[in-house]
Amino acid sequence: MLNASAQRTGVALTERQKIAWLRLIRSDNVGPATFRDLINHFGTAEAALDALPELSRRGGSARAVRVATAAxxxxxxxxxxxFGAVFVGIGEPDYPPALRQIDGAPPLLAVKGNLKAVTRPSLGIVGSRNASVSGAKFAAMIARDAGMSGYVISSGLARGIDTAAHRASLQTGTVAALAGGLDQPYPPENVALLQEITSGEGLAISEMPFGWEPRARDFPRRNRLIAGVSLGVAIIEAASRSGSLITARYAADFGRLVFAVPGSPLDPRCHGTNDLLKQGAIVTTSPADVLEALAPLSREDLFARLNVKEPAVEDSRSTPAAPDDSDRARIIEALGPTPVAIDDVIRHTELSASQIHLVLLELDLAGQLSRHGGNLVSLAPQE
Structure with missing residues (x-):
């Protein structure tokens, strides 16, 4: 049994700060990366909220940006x-420490259940919705053994493999990541399972607003949460176009371990997992394969060793001066439809980082910028 739990670091937000943070992340064109840059640039969420209309106008928006109200x-x-849930900010002690490390982590998470679940190392388990009996049994085996070894099991509440993993870890702790609001679980037949999770040793998490019904494009964000909170992800029975492969791709991007269970070449449910093995995923034929690989990552000082950058602390710095029109034109000219690193834009234009980031914020809030993984940006395609 693991004796390790992640260090609970950070400072709790005041109620006023939490309202301002929620307003900011719910405003138009403000995603996690934009939120971070706004806080870093203006010092507080309240100051950033005041700046949104002018930033959007300077970025070329044809209409006023919608700013979420305090109400x-x-x-x-x-x-x-x-609903019995709370919001946890990225700088607060109860925010999942592994998730805090990823690029563009959600500034606020809605959570319900046992918050102690996020202080322990997590293993993600995902796979086919139409799982075979043997696939579901093997998922339960891994979840049960990992749970008994001290790991929380993270999954997406879907039918099949996800359900088997959650059920097998109800007593030891499991995290269900949702694609919609916490009050809009999917699929409906797993509502009772979610209740068991949140009333026991587990936790439900979501970055989406309450009342938000999940759509197809929301599930990759849910998959990103699963990969983000986990030290590794085990994929069991994933077809070639399975959403589980999106989880595996995020896990690899985040530097997490990717485990894949081999299956029959004649079973379409195994084509994706077999392809992952060809790409270098860890061959997994027993729970021991997972536990042995995770062991070096589960030390008590894990998050200190990884030198996690704490999120920006709000302060009351003065508002930086905006770049002039010629500098703004140089920055926009340096961008195009191909993603480029922000550092490269800084070197190319020879302007200050603060000027570059401010113009990028203007374009982002006006819907003129696309952000990509790895701190890359491009001009958004024009409709």
Whole structure:
């Protein structure tokens, strides 16, 4: 049994700060990366909120950007409290420490259940919705053994493999990542399972607003959460176009371990996992394969060793001066449809990092910028 738990570091947000953070992340064109840059640039969420309309205008927006109101944020906080959930900010002690490390981590997570689940190392287990009996049994074996060894099991509440993994780890701890709001679980037949998770040793998490019904394009964000909270992800029975492969890709991008269970070449449910093995995933034929590979990553000082960068602390710095029109034109000219590193834009234009980031924020809030993994940006395609 692991004796390790992640270090709980950070500072709790005040109620006023939490309302401002929720307003900011719920405003138009503000994603996690934009949120981070706004806080870094303006010092506080309240100052960033005041700047949104002017930033959007300078970026070329044809209409005023929608800024979430305090009443909107207060209604969502109230809905969370009624549901028995809370919001946890990225700088707070109860935020999942592994998730905090990834590029573009959600600034706020809605969570319900046992918050102690996020202080322990996690293993993600995902796979086919139409799982075979043997696939579901093997997923349960890994989840049960990993749970008994001290790992929390993370998955996506889907039918098949996800369900088997959650059920096998109800007593030891499991995290269910949702594609919609916490009050909109999918699929409906797993509502009772989610209740078992959140009323016991487990936890439900989501970055989506309360009342948000999940759509197809929301599930990759859910997969990203699973990979982000986990030290490694085990893939069991994934077809060639399975969403589980998206989870595996995120895990690899985040530097997590990727485990794949080999299957029959004649079973379409195994084509994706067999391809992962060809690409270098860890061959997994027993729970021991997973536990042995994870052991070096599960030391008590894990997150200190990885030198995690703490999120920006809010302060009351003065608002930086905006670049002039000629500098703004140089920055936009340096961008194009091909993603480029922000550091390369800084070197190319020879302007300051603060000027570059401010113009990128203007373009982003005006819907003129696309952000990509690895701190890459490009001009958004024009419709």
């Amino acid at each position: 909107d944020a207060e209604r969502e906080l109230e809905a969370a409290y009624r």
